[in-house]
Structure formats: C-alpha cells, structure tokens
Amino acid sequence: MTLNILMLSTLFPDMSRPNFGVFVERQARELASRAEAHVTVIAPIGMPPWPLSNAARYAPLRALPRKERWKDMTVYRPTFPIIPKFGGRTNVYSMTRAILPLVRRLHEEKPFDVIDASFFFPDGPVAQRLSRALGIPYSVKARGADIHYWGARSGTRKMVKRAADRAAGLLAVSAAMKRSMARMGIEDDKIRVHYTGVDLDRFELADRDAAKTALGFEGPVALCVGALIPRKGQELLVRALPHLPDVTLLMAGQGQYRRTLEKLAEELGVDRRIGYLGSVPHDRLPRIYAAADVMALVSASEGLANAWVEALACGTPIVISDVGGARELVDRPEAGRIVERDPEAIAAGIQALLDNPPDRETVRETALRFTWGTNGDVLLEHLQAVAHGETPPA
Structure with a gap:
C-alpha cells in the first residue's frame, strides 16, 4: 500500500x-x-x-x-x-x-x-x-x-x-x-x-593536480564550504592563515559576513591568499573538493554537516570543530582532525594534514556508509x- x-x-x-x-x-x-x-x-x-x-x-x-x-x-x-x-x-x-x-x-x-x-x-x-x-x-x-x-x-x-x-x-x-x-x-x-x-557517484575521487590545474589553483589549498555567517567560523580560518604562509584559503558560500571577512583579511595581510567563490552550484562542488588538500569548517554548532561528508567522499580530509556528529564521522586519523576553535589549533590541524597527506582511498572509505x-x-x-x-x- x-x-x-x-x-x-x-x-x-x-x-x-x-x-x-x-x-x-x-x-x-x-x-x-x-x-x-x-x-x-x-x-x-x-x-x-x-x-x-x-x-x-x-x-x-x-x-x-x-x-x-x-x-x-x-x-x-x-x-x-x-x-x-x-x-x-x-x-x-x-x-x-x-x-x-x-x-x-x-x-x-x-x-x-x-x-x-x-x-x-x-x-x-x-x-x-x-x-x-x-x-x-x-x-x-x-x-x-x-x-x-x-x-x-x-x-x-x-x-x-x-x-x-x-x-x-x-x-x-x-x-x-x-x-x-x-x-x-x-x-x-x-x-x-x-x-x-551523499551521492557517491558524483562526489568521487579525481586527480588533485589535474583539478587544481583546471581551476587555476596553485600550491596547498584549504577549502571552506558553508554560508558566510558568524556561526560557520570563517573568521577563525582567516585568523589561522598567518600561521600557514603557503596556503590559499577558498570559501564556497555567500552571505553578508563576507565584508567583515574581507576587512579582517586586509588587516592581517592575508587578503591576497583568500578566494571567495560565492554560491557554487551543488553539481560543481565535487571538482572543487577534489582540488582542495583540506576542507576546513570550524562551526560553533552543527548537526552533521553535509560538507563534511561530501569532502570525505572526494578523498579530501577535513579539519572541523568538536560539534554535532564530528566524532561519529572522524573515526580514523585519515579522515582528518577535530580541533579547538582557536586559530593556532586550526592552523596546526591543517598543517599536519598537508605535511602527511592521508591515502585518499582511505579518506573516502569514511563516507561510504552515508548513502x-x-x-x-x-x-x-x-x-x-x-x-x-x-x-x-x-
């Protein structure tokens, strides 16, 4: 029936x-x-x-x-x-x-x-x-x-x-x-x-170097996917950038908070290493995840963010705050790091993954139960x- x-x-x-x-x-x-x-x-x-x-x-x-x-x-x-x-x-x-x-x-x-x-x-x-x-x-x-x-x-x-x-x-x-x-x-x-x-056929492994070349990215890339609102913690990522001198931070999302982030980046002298991608159509996100070395989202609160799961499905490890279902998802070192909502701790988590990139197949395995x-x-x-x-x- x-x-x-x-x-x-x-x-x-x-x-x-x-x-x-x-x-x-x-x-x-x-x-x-x-x-x-x-x-x-x-x-x-x-x-x-x-x-x-x-x-x-x-x-x-x-x-x-x-x-x-x-x-x-x-x-x-x-x-x-x-x-x-x-x-x-x-x-x-x-x-x-x-x-x-x-x-x-x-x-x-x-x-x-x-x-x-x-x-x-x-x-x-x-x-x-x-x-x-x-x-x-x-x-x-x-x-x-x-x-x-x-x-x-x-x-x-x-x-x-x-x-x-x-x-x-x-x-x-x-x-x-x-x-x-x-x-x-x-x-x-x-x-x-x-x-x-997560759509595992769409969010899948792809060659990272090729993805970076196609999108015009160079060097280590940290990606943040989320609305530009205070709760999502992009300000902390901007403050972490001075501790990550070679890293480019990309933000996929939109919101009025962007003006605040731009001003802060200028004050810290990191504005040239931040790219604002705006609202990216969902079907274009996999290529951007693939081009990123790390996906960082240090929200003040979450349930279980879709961006976490999508990044992992693309083989991209995550750096996230200890909120919501973070510990249910990051159940192995290869999946990424759970960090304090502090710029230095965030920078250390990102740098650790850049210094020792986990096997991407193992990263993806973390997401396979989320179908x-x-x-x-x-x-x-x-x-x-x-x-x-x-x-x-x-």
Whole structure:
C-alpha cells in the first residue's frame, strides 16, 4: 500500500536559490523514488508586508510559481507573512494560517497518511498544528540550528519542546543531536538517528593536480564550504592563515559576513591568499573538493554537516570543530582532525594534514556508509511506523 506523505519544509531549493536546502530536496527525491511512497512537498516562502515585499531582494521569490513539478515531485510554494529580523515565533502562526486551506484541500482530494517536517522550527510546530487539524500523525527531524538556536531561545523553546512531545516519531541527524534533544527533556526513545546521504557517484575521487590545474589553483589549498555567517567560523580560518604562509584559503558560500571577512583579511595581510567563490552550484562542488588538500569548517554548532561528508567522499580530509556528529564521522586519523576553535589549533590541524597527506582511498572509505539509499530506507520505515501508529525503531 502506498504511503501518502505530506513533506513540510521551509528549507527547499527553488529557481532563485538552487542550493537552498539541497540536502532536504535530495532526501525528498530519494523517498519519492520508492514505489511505496507518494510525496507532496509544501515549501512555504516567507514574505514581508508591503512595501517591504517590493524590495529587489524579494523579486525572485515573488516570481516563483506557487505550484510546479520539481525534479519529478509536485512542490507547492505558498507565501506567508513575516516580519524580517523580528518574526521568529510569530512565523509559526502566520505560516499555519496561510497554508492550512491548501493543506485541507489537498487532504480532501487525496488523504495524507503522515506529515514529515524537515526542520524543527518553524516546521515542527506548524506540523503539530496541521496534524491536529487533519487528525493524522507527524514526525519532525532535528538538523542543527533548529535545536541549538531555536530550542534554546526563550520565545521558541516551549514551542520546539511541545512539537517534539506531541510528535509520533522524531529523527536526529546524528547521535550527538539526539543527545542534545534528550538534554532538552525530549523523550529519548522517540528519537531515531537518521544520517544524511551523499551521492557517491558524483562526489568521487579525481586527480588533485589535474583539478587544481583546471581551476587555476596553485600550491596547498584549504577549502571552506558553508554560508558566510558568524556561526560557520570563517573568521577563525582567516585568523589561522598567518600561521600557514603557503596556503590559499577558498570559501564556497555567500552571505553578508563576507565584508567583515574581507576587512579582517586586509588587516592581517592575508587578503591576497583568500578566494571567495560565492554560491557554487551543488553539481560543481565535487571538482572543487577534489582540488582542495583540506576542507576546513570550524562551526560553533552543527548537526552533521553535509560538507563534511561530501569532502570525505572526494578523498579530501577535513579539519572541523568538536560539534554535532564530528566524532561519529572522524573515526580514523585519515579522515582528518577535530580541533579547538582557536586559530593556532586550526592552523596546526591543517598543517599536519598537508605535511602527511592521508591515502585518499582511505579518506573516502569514511563516507561510504552515508548513502542516499540507506537514508531513504530508514526514512520510509520510520514514516510507515508513524503512520500506522507503531513505535518507530530508535
């Protein structure tokens, strides 16, 4: 019997933001490829009230179709009102109010069996309200900032906890994330670890020298893949560069924090050794990973970063901070180094890998257990149990 799944995700790519939540999209595609699953995606888009909505930055979002076929899936993109920088907790109410008529109509046409919320906030509390309105169970997945940030804020912590308590099942992107949830008082037995996947056919070994030549890189290269935001720790990488005189630092990602990083690099005299690649299309990342000697991402918090797994799949060792599922991934010296969030410690970790490069096949072996096939198997099994009123395996 086919399971009719409503996937709710505020992190989902569109034509104007092809990299936005690409890992959620890939998970949805894997699930939808199963004969036992029918997936409808609702990816709400927050828009500020007029006249703020007329700002140029919102023009691409205004132009998006409200319903489309996106890589063999039906995706709805209803809008809901937000208050930029201050909305937070009000987004739950405004999103629910905006999308509930659509959800009711779709449910009347073909009843949903279960709701799969892809992120804990605001998706989780919204799924809770939709569940009550439709009379069907829901599951929520914790990925990182949704627990570490929204689950810690006074205005939203209770909403996150309530959504967890009333869910029929929960997922966590790593065992470390599961422990963080348990420390919040969330029932441990309800939480199943659900690792991300990586496309091992796309993220594969390639000749590093040839990749460097093709991209115009020279000498040792450290790559950072992540949005340019303070939490991702690029400032610490810039501060580490004076201790790595021969290394070029490349940053793949975009964000307003770039201005701060550029100013700091100039002050430290390392600006000529930093390259800003902007938002790199996901299908072009493998070649950049292949050209890098090290991938460094020293975030203040993570669940289990896709960039970690993708780099390893390309045979590129990683230097990362001791956050989230870091120790679940770096389970052998060849995979890389877990370091303190300190410029000198970061530099030492990068230099150690440059001085003694690990065998790239061995590096890649670390990522082989993270497949999208396994990810889809676990998710389908979990949602089937939730829909049938059974206790999902932890």
